[in-house]
Amino acid sequence: MTGLRVEGVYKVFGRRPNEAVKRLRDGSSREDVRPWGTAAVIDADLEIRSGETFVVMGLSGSGKSTLIRMLNGLLKPTAGRVVLGDDDLSAVSAAQLRSIRQRKVSMVFQHFALLPHRTVRDNAAYPLALQGVDKAERRRKADEALEMVGLGQWGDSLPHELSGGMRQRVGLARALAADTDILLMDEAFSALDPLIRREMQDQLLELQQSLGKTIVFITHDLNEAMYLGDRIAVMRDGRVVQVGTSEQILSAPADDYVAQFVADVDRTRVLTASSVMRRPAAVAFAGGGPRLALRTMRDAQVAAAYVVDRARVLRGIVRDADAVDATRAGKDTLHGLIDDSLTSVSVDTPLAEVFAPAAESPLPVPVTDDKGRLVGVIPRAILLEAMVPPETSTPAQGTPVAESATPLLDGGPAAPLSVPGLPEEPAPAAPDAHAADASTAAPTAGRTDNPTEVRA
Ligand SMILES: Nc1ncnc2c1ncn2[C@@H]1O[C@H](COP(=O)(O)OP(=O)(O)OP(=O)(O)O)[C@@H](O)[C@H]1O
Numbered sequence: 001m002t003g004l005r006v007e008g009v010y011k012v013f014g015r016r017p018n019e020a021v022k023r024l025r026d027g028s029s030r031e032d033v034r035p036w037g038t039a040a041v042i043d044a045d046l047e048i049r050s051g052e053t054f055v056v057m058g059l060s061g062s063g064k065s066t067l068i069r070m071l072n073g074l075l076k077p078t079a080g081r082v083v084l085g086d087d088d089l090s091a092v093s094a095a096q097l098r099s100i101r102q103r104k105v106s107m108v109f110q111h112f113a114l115l116p117h118r119t120v121r122d123n124a125a126y127p128l129a130l131q132g133v134d135k136a137e138r139r140r141k142a143d144e145a146l147e148m149v150g151l152g153q154w155g156d157s158l159p160h161e162l163s164g165g166m167r168q169r170v171g172l173a174r175a176l177a178a179d180t181d182i183l184l185m186d187e188a189f190s191a192l193d194p195l196i197r198r199e200m201q202d203q204l205l206e207l208q209q210s211l212g213k214t215i216v217f218i219t220h221d222l223n224e225a226m227y228l229g230d231r232i233a234v235m236r237d238g239r240v241v242q243v244g245t246s247e248q249i250l251s252a253p254a255d256d257y258v259a260q261f262v263a264d265v266d267r268t269r270v271l272t273a274s275s276v277m278r279r280p281a282a283v284a285f286a287g288g289g290p291r292l293a294l295r296t297m298r299d300a301q302v303a304a305a306y307v308v309d310r311a312r313v314l315r316g317i318v319r320d321a322d323a324v325d326a327t328r329a330g331k332d333t334l335h336g337l338i339d340d341s342l343t344s345v346s347v348d349t350p351l352a353e354v355f356a357p358a359a360e361s362p363l364p365v366p367v368t369d370d371k372g373r374l375v376g377v378i379p380r381a382i383l384l385e386a387m388v389p390p391e392t393s394t395p396a397q398g399t400p401v402a403e404s405a406t407p408l409l410d411g412g413p414a415a416p417l418s419v420p421g422l423p424e425e426p427a428p429a430a431p432d433a434h435a436a437d438a439s440t441a442a443p444t445a446g447r448t449d450n451p452t453e454v455r456a
């Protein structure tokens with residue numbers, strides 16, 4: 001397997017890149033050198049180990065894509081070196097670079113451009129065709145890669161017959177078929193629906209267990225970074241400001257910018273609803289009538305179903321008893337049966353704020369997207385499970401779940417306090433100074449300054 005080294009790398013776009021680098025080296029800022037060019041990557045030093053999943057995160061424009069494109073020689077650094085295994089990419093010929101790119105590095109992009117008129121198999125085999133591999137071998141390797149990503153049956157289909165998530169799997173299969181040691185993934189899952197995205201993340205982790213590739217994964221999603229990354233590099237304005245495990249970054253952010261990424265530090269705030277949600281067991285269509293709703297509940301063996309309209313927007317829930325009554329009364333619509341008092345949360349609601357609705361409701365808390373569409377649910381058991389120390393769930397990963405029960409205990413009751421517009425309950429008059437201290441301290445405990453770190 002092959003690792004990667006990035007040594008003092010700069011990339012400046014513009015008219016006088018070398019002048020800009022000289023000035024940056026002399027201490028000028030990115031803004032100072034604007035007249036000479038855009039400094040996309042500034043003095044980056046990274047050692048990406050063979051077999052690790054290395055995540056690069058940072059705000060838009062921080063230089064992530066520019067950096068990853070220098071790793072496979074698509075872009076040439078203005079200064080510095082990229083060393084891939086034993087090859088210094090800046091020192092090899094164009095022909096050598098092409099060959100290194102074909103044999104050693106594959107790239108998976110956000111919007112994977114599949115060839116629309118070629119079969120899924122041919123799409124997966126595409127890099128092998130470029131490598132000049134013979135037809136039978138191409139077919140064998142492509143089918144093997146499709147099998148790995150769960151698309152073994154789809155080789156003869158055309159891309160348009162596949163869902164978005166499946167197409168992205170073809171993109172992944174294509175990279176796997178090339179059988180390169182290094183996989184570069186630039187926002188590879190960002191265009192996918194949250195649940196599909198979660199499945200892809202799980203699949204990548206699973207594949208990585210057996211394949212042990214060197215993966216450089218770019219994302220601006222902290223959940224994804226923490227879930228996938230053995231180590232994470234945080235970029236800001238072209239510079240790598242911190243490299244570390246998710247634990248290290250959570251517990252000792254290098255500066256305010258990084259601290260902002262891991263805002264409030266409490267892990268129940270780092271994980272969001274989308275990272276733990278599951279598929280709802282029963283969903284009834286608002287226009288479908290009580291009989292259909294009942295059948296859905298019966299099939300799923302549940303006593304209530306979530307009701308959505310034609311656009312999948314969540315309307316509420318319907319209970320089995322109400323649907324039975326309505327059916328007996330000969331009603332053919334769910335009108336009047338829908339209970340809309342259930343609190344839903346959005347995909348990016350921090351888990352800390354899911355505890356309150358979960359405690360109120362006997363049903364899993366519905367999760368909706370920015371258009372109010374039902375995208376998943378969070379059963380209470382799943383919520384609690386997400387707080388269990390990492391040893392018992394995913395031992396190999398620096399999973400951002402709480403490492404002790406403390407954040408859960410503090411995170412739960414604290415949540416209702418943050419409901420905007422709700423007047424806080426006045427605290428009972430404190431009988432003495434000591435009690436007053438305790439009551440004012442309570443809401444912030446377990447957030448920034450609670451030393452819950454328990455490192456093995
Ligand atoms: N080909 C180019 N020519 C000129 N400027 C560029 C070019 N590519 C990138 N830049 C600039 O370099 C900076 C870094 O861009 P880059 O695409 O690497 O950021 P990013 O972190 O990948 O952002 P995003 O999250 O939006 O994808 C930006 O200011 C961008 O405008």
Ligand SMILES: [Mg+2]
Nearest residue numbers: 064065066186
């Ligand atoms: Mg980018």
